[in-house]
Amino acid sequence: MSLPHAILTALLEKPSSGLELTRRFDRSIGYFWSSTHQQIYRELGKLERSGQIRALPSAQPARGQKKEYEVLPAGREELAAWIALPEDPRPVRDPLLLRMRAAAVVGAEGLGAELRRHLALHRSQLEEYLRIEERDFPPERTADEDRLRHIVLRGGIDMETFWIGWLTRALADEPVLREGPAALDEPAPAEG
Amino acid sequence: MSLPHAILTALLEKPSSGLELTRRFDRSIGYFWSSTHQQIYRELGKLERSGQIRALPSAQPARGQKKEYEVLPAGREELAAWIALPEDPRPVRDPLLLRMRAAAVVGAEGLGAELRRHLALHRSQLEEYLRIEERDFPPERTADEDRLRHIVLRGGIDMETFWIGWLTRALADEPVLREGPAALDEPAPAEG
DNA sequence: TGTAGCATGTAAATTGTTACATGATTGC
DNA sequence: GCAATCATGTAACAATTTACATGCTACA
Numbered sequence A, B: 001m002s003l004p005h006a007i008l009t010a011l012l013e014k015p016s017s018g019l020e021l022t023r024r025f026d027r028s029i030g031y032f033w034s035s036t037h038q039q040i041y042r043e044l045g046k047l048e049r050s051g052q053i054r055a056l057p058s059a060q061p062a063r064g065q066k067k068e069y070e071v072l073p074a075g076r077e078e079l080a081a082w083i084a085l086p087e088d089p090r091p092v093r094d095p096l097l098l099r100m101r102a103a104a105v106v107g108a109e110g111l112g113a114e115l116r117r118h119l120a121l122h123r124s125q126l127e128e129y130l131r132i133e134e135r136d137f138p139p140e141r142t143a144d145e146d147r148l149r150h151i152v153l154r155g156g157i158d159m160e161t162f163w164i165g166w167l168t169r170a171l172a173d174e175p176v177l178r179e180g181p182a183a184l185d186e187p188a189p190a191e192g
Numbered sequence C: 001t002g003t004a005g006c007a008t009g010t011a012a013a014t015t016g017t018t019a020c021a022t023g024a025t026t027g028c
Numbered sequence D: 001g002c003a004a005t006c007a008t009g010t011a012a013c014a015a016t017t018t019a020c021a022t023g024c025t026a027c028a
Helices: A005-014 A018-024 A039-047 A073-083 A095-106 A111-136 A144-173 B003-015 B018-024 B037-049 B074-086 B095-106 B111-136 B142-173
Strands: A054-056 A069-070 B054-055 B066-069
Touching: A005 A018, A005 A069, A005 A073, A018 A039, A018 A144, A039 A054, A039 A069, A039 B037, A054 A144, A054 B142, A069 A073, A069 A144, A069 B111, A073 B095, A095 A111, A095 B003, A095 B074, A111 B003, A111 B074, A144 B095, A144 B142, B003 B018, B003 B037, B003 B054, B003 B066, B003 B142, B018 B074, B037 B066, B066 B074, B095 B142, B111 B142
Parallel strands: none
Antiparallel strands: A054 A069, B054 B066
């Protein structure tokens, strides 16, 4: 149950409206805690009612009107307390690993193509992380927050590297995953 | 939405009752698709009503009585079709990375201890996977299903290895994570 | 004035979690 | 008989996803 904490973190980094938060949950914060605008608006309402955030005075209370929030002391305290709270790693729940296990009983038809597709996606995500690293974390920076944020980004980099390595090795080692994605002289596969 | 597929896979590997499935979702299948008995019973009901599985004839329909299920052809087809279905990797949602990002704005008090705790948990999980690998996948085995299941297990091994590497490096590099679990000769540091 | 895009929301359905309830079987 | 354990479930709630609804602003 970390969505409120993700929102508090984002708002401490920079006071924002719901839509601005939504956009930041598509990059930045969103790289390790994804969310949608529906969840965000609902949670902003809860956080406001519980006195952890407030709308900036300038904001109109009308619908369709931009409404910016900032974190109150109670919210900051809640966040600091949460950081130290013991919480075990989530049990893994990964559809791709599950599909491969299923393939062991009903056949790997079509799985090789999916692995190659995922490999491309992870490579592209890794490239994006590396661009961000180059842009935001030049070697000379040493403020505490920068170093911690850099470690977080390295988490993303290492995770993508893990997927790329695992997928590459699986495809290289395993003959049953080597079927072509579609014959070259057939019409292009439809995309939805 | 993969729980039904996880159950179909588990039942194809071996027809089972709800409780037996629950136990296998605590190890084996559960290493990459976790679930609880409540979800499992609910889903078994749905799968039975939709004709993808059936209770074995021997099973009594009484409460408290063991009831074993097996997969019907429709279930096997559904599973085979699902394997080839394009499905993007889930967006990451990791509380530990989020906590570190939060620590960059409100301070890392207590976070180092959590990282060390997680490091120990991941090391122990890795050891378990390596024991399973040694026991179930000796070098000479070469059946298709065994090789695929071995690749899945290697996914778990590589993932734990990634976490261990990232945590180790973070703890080694970052001074603000080096606080003791509680200072031995000081009162607990106040935090504003 | 109409339409595209910005911005904030509501509603419903699904999925996942936590706590509890009930019946059967086994060993004492 | 009774307690422990096996086994199957219900109920209530929380989190997440998907689809839709509404109001504002700019601009052609």
